Amino acid sequence: MPGYPYGWIMAGGFFFLLVIALAIASPVVIKGYAKRVGENDVAELRVKALYGLIRFRYKIPIVKWKGLSLKVEEQVKATNAGIDTWEQFENEINKEKVERAIDKYKQILHLTRDLKGWAKDTLSRVELIQWNWTTSLGTGDAMWTAMATGAVWSIKTSILGLISQMVQLKSHPAMSVEPDYKHPSFTTEWSCIAQIRFGYAILAGLQLLARMKKWKGGIKTWQNILFRA
Template identity: 60%
Template sequence: MFSHPYGWIAAGGFLISLLTITVCASRVIIIAHAKRIGSNDDAEVRIRALFGLIKFKYQIPTAKLEGLAIKVQEEISTQHAAGRGTWKEYNDEINPEKVVSSIEKMKQVLQLTRDLTGWLRKTMTKVELTKWNWSTSIGTGDAMWTAMATGVVWSVQSSVLGVLSQFLQLKAEPVMTVNPLFNRSAFATEWSCIAQIRFGYAILAGLQLLHRMKKSKGGVKAWQNILSKA
């Protein structure tokens, strides 16, 4: 078979097809973790793709309230197959003006792109949630108010999971706890989750979004102009 040129072509085509199927069937894994203890915040998102050959990390180690603004320090790092990566650090400020501006830019993006929310809902249905842990401890120093606050926090945690479960595929039993601290005033919460989507679905969703962007008024350039000012 391999003595004939067509045999090598067929073998090459088979290997390329097998590699393509393997890559498309691989999973993009998203690991998120956040916690708040007192006034200290820590949040991190890690993304792995192509069997760990591609890694991405986004971290917000500090967030301090200063007047009406929030000072944040962001860390972003990426790593590829060769083991080399890039790391960037940003210092920024989130204030009411920036929040309002970001909301307006998002409205423009939604108006610009046909059925962007439909694309988002369809993409989210391909995402599998394989871990969901959320634990909160709260105390106000007063037994009655602590009991009320515990109920409110539990409702919030349950509502967030309930909304997400309408869009994502819940593949694991969620773990949620709310611990009342009746003898002191304190607040601490820690949340972690693992979500995954097949690489092929992620690529297809990206191509569909790019197609919608090109079909929108002003095309991709209009998107870039809006997001660059956000």
């Protein structure tokens, strides 16, 4: 029948465009969680994109001080279209590694045109839809506990104020600081959920690549800096 193949081609084209539109409009969901009770720490970051087809999980189940350095046990899990990959390793964070990280950041900032502007524009697309942060602390002395409680509350509100200037707050943040006047203690638990449209994330990545390529050496220079020992 005349025109029959063209009908299927058009239907296939519309279906393809629909899939692309749904992918662009889908959210990249980022979930963060951290908790400290006494000497026990745990932190976790989860990222989900394309309606769960792509998943990433980064977890720090153990954090220990070792002299002047911080020993961290890390676990990384990535899921792509149902295929899981796990990596587990230990890392030690010391003064030298922190100094190298700061030096790398300065070099990248110098090499990339208006990197701060790019970061500010990208973060403005992020929606913060949940923020919970509870803390309980005590020093063993009522007066010092009250002062410490006020100081922690001030730090929390300052951090939230800074974040609210960079991203879009979509719900009222929940925060609390409870004093423990009976004995020395410290417990804190934090969680948040943020999201950005997949289309915006892709666009931000393309913009970053374009800025990197404008500098002599481009992406290769970035790689040399980031993966240099």
